[in-house]
Amino acid sequence: MADAPRFRIREIELYERPVVLRLPFRFGVVTLRECPQAFARARIELADGASAWGAAAEMMAPKWFDKNLQLSNEDNFDQLRDVLRMAREAYLSDAAPATAFGHFARHHGGHLAAAQARGFNPLLASYGPALIDRAVLDALCRSRGASFAQALRGNLPGMGAAHPEFAPFDFDAFLARLQPSGSIEARHTVGMIDAITAADAHERVNDGLPETLEEVIAAWGHRYFKLKVGGQIDADLARLEAIAAVLDRLPHPYFASLDGNEQYSDAAGVAELVAGLRARPALARLWQSILFIEQPIARKLALQADLRGAQLGKPVIIDESDGELGTFVQARERGYAGVSSKTCKGFYKSVLNAARCARWNAEAGEPRYFMSAEDLTTQAGLSVQQDLALVNLLGIAHVERNGHYYVNGMAAQPQAEQDAFLAAHPDLYERSHGAVRLRIAGGRIALGSLQCTGFASGAMPDFAAMTRLA
Template sequence: MHVTVRSVEQHVLDMRLRMPFHFGSTEVTQLPHIFTTAAVELDGEVHEGVAAEHLSAMWYLKDDDGSYADRLDLLLEPVETATKRAETVEGESVFDYWHRLYEAQREWATETDHVPLVWSFGVGLVERAVIDAFCRATETTFAEAVRENVLGIDLGRIHPELGGDEPADLLPASPLRSTTVRHTVGFTDPLTESNVAPEDRLDDGLPQSLAEYIREQDLTHFKVKMVGDATRDARRLADVAATLDESCEEYVFTLDANEQFDTAESFREQWEALTSNSTLEAFFDRLRYVEQPIARDEALTERATRTFASWDDRPPIIIDESDGDLDSLRIALDCGYDGTSHKNCKGVFKGLANACLVESRRRSAPDGDEYVLSGEDLSVVGPVGLQQDLAVTSTLGLEHVERNGHHYFRGTTALPDLVRDDLLERHPDLYRRHEEGFVAVDIENGSLETASVVDAPFGYDFEFDATQFVPLEEWTFRSD
């Protein structure tokens, strides 16, 4: 199938958070949400596809000294470049088109200071829009398109050791139709009602403290944030453990250290101090893995490799922000990491190939060796981004996925009424009408039902028009 892109348009919706979110040490109270619409020509016929993502510049550019607006400009430059290059690339399949666009963007980025995590962001938006257009044009679900490989996925072009393998050889036979929610516990998020000062109490119909969320949604999986200070982390983890022990009969958790450690050795020192704390011993028995503790510039170095090689009882550790390029997972595994995260913002085809690599390594590993592909969130929300993310994680077979968009945003109140009505009508298993009238994600028994997501072409099952929002070229970020 010959694939070209006739045009790409970007539109923006400003969204305000119901409570602050922290990217490392940076507090964010509002996020612009970008919609990418591509007119895709498939064998001579033009079809439209859409992708969406928060412009979470503080996650991509944590080390930059500029303001959020400055970082936003740096993140949008690759988006605008990918938009222009998208119309100059041709492919013989959707995968081939994406790979050619990716390499064209890489060539441009070599003359800039952009790191792969940043310069590939715009490519990922176009990639999802093209996948969406293909699935709608062929009336094929994403899971079917992957398993039957009508997208033309060539795993060996990403991971050479998978040459000759098909996605169906290494991925689950069918997508999951429900997903366990791994609830984010931010470092400043209130744990109990008593932690919420009267002046901070929200009157918006949604839970605010961790204990309230557990009561209302029967949560059992959690992602706990660290700050990299031994004393503060020990105190916070003890408080989280006490809250979970009191609120849950059974639970598991992951830790996200958000690049708070300069070296692997400094992380090891704090980890050994934490795990020697007898009050946390039972808590750490429930730990599944630690996500990206080491700063991305140091995470994949020979020094980190030496530390891991000499650390026999270390916890499972995965990369996230260090997973910028197509070979990052292979490099990380060679360094001694146990895996990586999947986020659609880092690339759908890349995530699929990484899942296949993890499964291939797992099958060939000696008994006892484990590899991890996690599902992590960047506060993704509907009407498009959340469902597309769930469509991918369901296809990858990720049984639990960090979800926090419903926590930091008040349902879909930022969206027009007609869009909210479409969500409720076409995805009644994933969304519900809240008692106060707005449409919100429906979490019951700690899980999201995703049958309508995996049965849709690519996550969402209605016509969506992004032109109702502000064109990117006319949009200006406002900090108030």
């Protein structure tokens, strides 16, 4: 950390472009068919006067950051635009030099307070800094000719005592121990209205890409799955039986997570679902394959529920409840065993929670606490690459991926942009069905090319083709 460079943030540009889904994606209380993707560019100025640009991207998913049903999807998009603008204003308001982490720490509390004054919850508020922090780190990596893994392992951002939540940890030592892998398992999302077999696919897209769970497995060879449930016990169990009928045909072991998407009001409701799963012979193998249950209880109630006495049979993690830097600590006290990593919540938070898991497990003498890697329909390009690089470095062995399934790869992007990303990352992408798209083979994603200079990207999107946010 002593060598962490200090610099000024001179410019931040915000952009967006539309994303249209090839298949509708039902999660929680929303069916997603289209959604903007936000982009941030940041220019930093180092002590010697040299400048570098960096960038980041993230989907602006409605009804995830704020599930208020009185708000339209467009209202949710405007909220996300607002917190991006607020974060930009905060980061540009102080021209004093700081480390990358120092800039985050300097503005974190003030930004959350300003967002709260606007009625924005902490999860929503974090979206703005999450993009800008990644763009800033990308610029720093490029200025030093370092990859993301090299930068983090050497603590180039300067993570440490500048923020009190981080102060108890020796990040120099923790980060130095991290080692990226060459590939990662892709955990396929089965949304609440996704077709399971050909008989369920009533309105086919017929674009040659998989449209059912059966076709996904045949095309991409997945062994890991994320199964959405909707809070209606009988309907959930019937759907899980249909899914199990497909997964149980696999000749090799498979693994699954169960995502409640906040559809239960208390632990008793989750216990009822678990009891139903255990009671049905057709779900026996599926139950044995479940690794964890994700955020089953609504975020307003989740940390009031005490899971320590609940007989759920599987560890439970928080996702949408993870609004503040200290939330995982609170959740652990209520019996939760894990927390999700999502770049939209901030990569510094993910690293902090990984350090917590390492310490708590060392104290317990067993791997009791863990992080999962979840998806916000990350798109091909900066978004999916930065998320993959983060969770891979943190040692997470499998990651939920669904952006490649619900969206037709980079088909909507300029051809030159597609070509640039394919050339820079030929292991990560392939050209098929008329577009460059994420490559999954044998259920795994190759990650070697992410060890390039910058935050996991050897190419840049075409910002000139986007809409710039004032």
